[in-house]
Amino acid sequence: MLSSVSEPEERPLASRLRLSVVRLNRRLRAQRTNSVVSLTQLAALSTLFKCGPLTPGELAAKEGVQPPSMTRVIAALEELGYATRRPHPTDGRQAIVALTEEGRTFHDAQITAREAWLDRRLAELTDQERELLARAAEIIDRMAGAVTGWTTGRTDRRSRQISASRTRPGSQPTCPPAHRLSTAQPNPAPPIWKAD
Numbered sequence: 001m002l003s004s005v006s007e008p009e010e011r012p013l014a015s016r017l018r019l020s021v022v023r024l025n026r027r028l029r030a031q032r033t034n035s036v037v038s039l040t041q042l043a044a045l046s047t048l049f050k051c052g053p054l055t056p057g058e059l060a061a062k063e064g065v066q067p068p069s070m071t072r073v074i075a076a077l078e079e080l081g082y083a084t085r086r087p088h089p090t091d092g093r094q095a096i097v098a099l100t101e102e103g104r105t106f107h108d109a110q111i112t113a114r115e116a117w118l119d120r121r122l123a124e125l126t127d128q129e130r131e132l133l134a135r136a137a138e139i140i141d142r143m144a145g146a147v148t149g150w151t152t153g154r155t156d157r158r159s160r161q162i163s164a165s166r167t168r169p170g171s172q173p174t175c176p177p178a179h180r181l182s183t184a185q186p187n188p189a190p191p192i193w194k195a196d
Helices: 002-029 039-051 056-063 067-080 101-123 127-144 157-166 177-181
Strands: 083-087 095-099
Touching (some): 039 056, 039 067, 039 083, 039 095, 039 101, 067 083, 095 101
Antiparallel strands (some): 083 095
8 A cells, every 4th residue: 555655756756867867878878989889898898997807707797798799799899909808817718808908098088078078067057956966876876786787687596696795785896806816906986076
């Protein structure tokens, strides 16, 4: 009974929030500086940037795609010179995928273009509106579980275990241990705009 009473009140907010997030995401995607790289490839680059070197299987799991699809993504990124594969130091059946310097530069350019557009839009707002958005960003992060790219939509037991481990209240997403095998360190998240 309680759910049927609260549903009408929640649905309009849910719809408005969903549409707002979709529209903002679409506008941010439109700021891409290079359309040769697909959005799937760009997402994989971003994950490698944030987490450091990963095995293809780990990268596929993070992006919510099947390993054969990720193999094609990695091959395309290698061909562009944005990623490289090297043997796994302890498992001869595995490889480690890492960003190249060129891939890091390309990723930075994409982020810079999007954040420049967002900075211009934020500058048009009042101080109060920017403070409200800063609070809303924290709430949206909490709602999303701060695990972008981890939800696969699959219902197998392993996916549910991964999802549950990533969304515990107060937990932060962690990268698999593969990146710790190399000397490269995971990158911090790009800085976000903060109100003065």
